[in-house]
């Protein structure tokens with residue numbers, strides 16, 4: 622791998638979010654992200670729902686390559702939804718970090734107690 626190439630790992634999400642943010646106010650004719658912002662929250666939310674459904678369809682079909690592609694579409698549209706709402710990825714990463722080490726079963730029991 623070349624030295625100057627950005628690493629392909631979860632940091633790609635932070636870079637993607639920065640790109641998405643930078644597209645606010647861009648030309649909807651040349652930027653798909655700007656086009657989504659222009660179409661509004663309901664349309665962006667609809668796209669997130671569609672991509673989520675396409676992802677789970679590929680999971681049930683057992684096509685992991687198609688699932689990876691649909692998952693990328695889903696994450697991209699989710700980033701656009703976050704940016705539209707003014708939600709920073711760091712707030713989500715923090716939630717996940719807070720949950721580290723807590724079993725989902727134990728958490729659910731504590732909620733019901």
Ligand SMILES: N=c1c2ncn([C@@H]3O[C@H](COP(=O)(O)OP(=O)(O)OP(=O)(O)O)[C@@H](O)[C@H]3O)c2ncn1[C@@H]1O[C@H](COP(=O)(O)O)[C@@H](O)[C@H]1O
Pocket residue numbers: 637640641644651652653654655693694697
């Ligand atoms: N990661 C993505 C990404 N993933 C998917 N898509 C686009 O999402 C669209 C989804 O296709 P669909 O057929 O579901 O959508 P559609 O038919 O156009 O929309 P509707 O008719 O459903 O309204 C396709 O046009 C894909 O190219 C993306 N578009 C952009 N990005 C990232 O965003 C950056 C900025 O893109 P622009 O804003 O276009 O410059 C790019 O460099 C990428 O890093």
